[in-house]
Amino acid sequence: MFAVTATRFDPDNPLTGLTLGDRPEPGVPDGWTTVTVRAASLNHHDLFTLKGVGIRAEQLPMVLGTDAAGIDEDGNEVVVHSVIGTGADETLDPKRSLLSERHDGTFAERVAVPRRNLVPKPACLGFEEAACLPTAWLTAYRMLFDKAGLEPGSTVLVQGAGGGVATALIMLARAGGYRVWATSRSEDKRARALELGADQVFESGARLPERVDAVMETVGQATWAHSLKALRPGGRIVVSGATSGAVPPADLNRVFFLQLSVVGSTMGTREQLGRLVRFLEQTGTRPLIDRTLPLAEAREGFAAMHEGALFGKVVFTLPG
Secondary structure (H helix, E strand, C coil): EEEEEEECCCCCCHHHHHEEEEECCCCCCEEEEEEEEEEECCHHHHHHHHHCCCCCCCCCEEEECCCEEECCCCCCEEEEEEECCCCCCCCCHHCCEEECCCCCCCCCCCEEEEEHHHCCCCCCCHHHHHHCHHHHHHHHHHHHHHHHCCCCCCCCCCCCCCCCHHHHHHHHHHHHHCEEEEEEEHHHHHHHHHCCCCCCCCCCCCCCCCEEEEEEECCCCCHHHHHHHHHHEEEEEEEEECCCCCCCCHHHHHHHHHHCCEEEEEEEHHHHHHHHHHHHHCCCCCEEEEEEEHHHHHEEEEHHHHHHCCEEEEECCCCC
């Protein structure tokens, strides 16, 4: 079958390890099944894998991709939950992994997954839209509606508008009744964040009109000081990523004096993915897709992500 695979690591030029071509059909362990992929979306996780983050050289070659929507063996339209783990909250399983970390991922004609990881896809969602949900949109859903501890009407600051999680946060927060502020270094991305539903936008690091109830943080080192200063006393930062670096100054004096909370959030559960699907079904909110490409043209999508030239998700499609 055709697949997009990581075959080597290069931290500086990750696309040199991207290989497109034929791969064996996936093995199917007990309790697993196969899904014929109709659409799959790109995440920073895929680019990090090509840089050698979270995977060992002896695991290569590895089919990339964490997200997919397609057809199961019984002909049902499904969304694939990408967290491989056990327990009521599989994200807390110390042995958990994502597709493409220990098991081949979704950038292929077929992918093997545990049967429990399949979520029904409603007819109102296209395959391309549904394929955006399992990583970026599920991460945003858990951050906002689970970890932030906010009521509708609260003010949320989203750092770094433009990425998949950030755009999902803006759209979900707007649909959920929050006041949404967003930052970006790019004037164009600030303007587009307003179009998505942000109430106000600011340059990265800019002084805000007032302090916010919570900050949604995926950027890390570059925005951390601003995130702390943006919070009201007793406010909360929810962290799900650190694309600009993971070791900023902690500024502990501010944290304890203002009684701030720093909460980590990783992915989401299968049940939360099901609720996210229903949320979109009920509200009419749909993922923002930057571009849709045939899987055979995946290199173009990886290059755009590597260059930071995206606003929304990159989706790869396969013929039905």
